[in-house]
Amino acid sequence: xxxTDLTIPEAVVIISPNLPQGVSLxxxxxxxxxxxxxxxxxxxxxxxxxxxxxxxxxxxxxxxxVASGLSTAAAMAMSLLVFAGSAQFVAVGLVAARTPTLIIIxxxxxxxxxHMLYSATLLPHLRHLPQRxxxxxxxxxxxxxxxxxxxxxxxxxxxxxxHWYQLGASVAMYLNWQVWCLVGLVIGERIPGVASWGLDVxxxxxxxxxxxxxxxxxxxxxxxxxxxxxxLLTVGLPYRLGIxxxxxxxxxxxxxxxxxxxxRKEAVQS
Amino acid sequence: xxxxxxxxxxxxxAVTFGIRYLLLALADRIAIPRLMEAALQYIPPxxxxxxxxxxxxxxxxxxxxxxxxxxxxxxxVATLAGILTRSLLATIAIGLAAFFGLQMLYG
Numbered sequence: 212x213x214x215t216d217l218t219i220p221e222a223v224v225i226i227s228p229n230l231p232q233g234v235s236l237x238x239x240x241x242x243x244x245x246x247x248x249x250x251x252x253x254x255x256x257x258x259x260x261x262x263x264x265x266x267x268x269x270x271x272x273x274x275x276x277v278a279s280g281l282s283t284a285a286a287m288a289m290s291l292l293v294f295a296g297s298a299q300f301v302a303v304g305l306v307a308a309r310t311p312t313l314i315i316i317x318x319x320x321x322x323x324x325x326h327m328l329y330s331a332t333l334l335p336h337l338r339h340l341p342q343r344x345x346x347x348x349x350x351x352x353x354x355x356x357x358x359x360x361x362x363x364x365x366x367x368x369x370x371x372x373x374h375w376y377q378l379g380a381s382v383a384m385y386l387n388w389q390v391w392c393l394v395g396l397v398i399g400e401r402i403p404g405v406a407s408w409g410l411d412v413x414x415x416x417x418x419x420x421x422x423x424x425x426x427x428x429x430x431x432x433x434x435x436x437x438x439x440x441x442x443l444l445t446v447g448l449p450y451r452l453g454i455x456x457x458x459x460x461x462x463x464x465x466x467x468x469x470x471x472x473x474x475r476k477e478a479v480q481s
Numbered sequence: 482x483x484x485x486x487x488x489x490x491x492x493x494x495a496v497t498f499g500i501r502y503l504l505l506a507l508a509d510r511i512a513i514p515r516l517m518e519a520a521l522q523y524i525p526p527x528x529x530x531x532x533x534x535x536x537x538x539x540x541x542x543x544x545x546x547x548x549x550x551x552x553x554x555x556x557x558v559a560t561l562a563g564i565l566t567r568s569l570l571a572t573i574a575i576g577l578a579a580f581f582g583l584q585m586l587y588g
Contacts (some may be wrong), residue, residue: 323496349505460527
């Protein structure tokens with residue numbers, strides 16, 4: 212290989228064997244690959260701070276999963292196939308309480324419903340893509356990858372390779388989650404003491420940490436107060452049905468407060 | 482892995498992927514009603530709180546409202562830490578530290 216090749220960017224070297232003879236270095240094919248790669252890496256880079264935030268959750272999920280009685284393989288398969296942090300937490304807690312499978316799946320549905328809002332928001336940016344792109348992007352959609360991606364999409368609507376950005380952020384998030392879940396599982400298995408307290412204490416504390424950022428206004432305060440109070444009132448219900456009922460009550464209370472406040476404001480203004 | 486575990490995981494996978502993919506699968510733009518959109522944002526905190534409050538007030542399935550309930554006290558400390566630090570990592574660390582500190586204190 213001539214010495215001059217060393218100055219060619221890595222991306223060009225990777226694709227060059229596939230290039231037909233006579234294609235110049237500034238061909239659209241090469242700049243396309245370079246832009247895609249650039250977007251992919253930019254997505255992975257921008258999600259980095261959120262990867263750090265997900266690390267303790269993955270660790271706690273892993274240790275909790277061991278304590279719940281779920282097998283290590285099942286706990287890991289859940290991370291690999293479901294890939295939804297808070298839903299996995301809730302599911303593991305419900306498994307520990309010997310909740311029937313259908314109730315756990317129904318609760319998962321409720322916990323993850325917010326993702327529909329995410330795909331609705333991303334839809335205008337992704338609708339031009341074929342299904343082979345939409346399927347993996349949908350599978351990998353999380354709170355974190357959505358937050359990073361939507362920020363970028365709203366800033367730069369023009370880039371034709373912006374889906375590569377989302378892919379980069381999503382794949383980084385996915386791999387990071389698997390690693391920390393695995394580490395948590397290993398810790399949970401090696402240290403029996405961790406398993407005995409992990410579930411009881413770590414779950415409510417992690418949930419408190421996850422809830423607080425949401426509680427920014429009065430309707431949210433009403434929502435969580437109602438959900439908490441209903442959680443106490445419905446604690447005797449079978450199959451932990453109280454969770455779904457209380458969540459629903461909280462959502463309605465929050466919504467009602469929001470709508471009432473908006474109406475009152477509009478009435479004052481008019 | 483047992484067949485029960487497979488059932489659970491595949492079921493969870495189906496609903497989770499279904500929710501994430503449904504709107505992307507449909508090519509035409511579908512507008513989520515405004516009220517629905519407003520409702521969705523309340524779901525995560527509502528679910529999490531509905532689980533957390535009973536978990537700390539009835540730690541072993543029985544009411545335990547007391548200064549000597551380490552779960553409750555750790556939850557209060559974690560709440561305060563969360564409000565003050567706005568950091569998930571700090572909240573978890575401080576909450577867990579409070580729990581183990583109290584457990585040692587109460588024996």
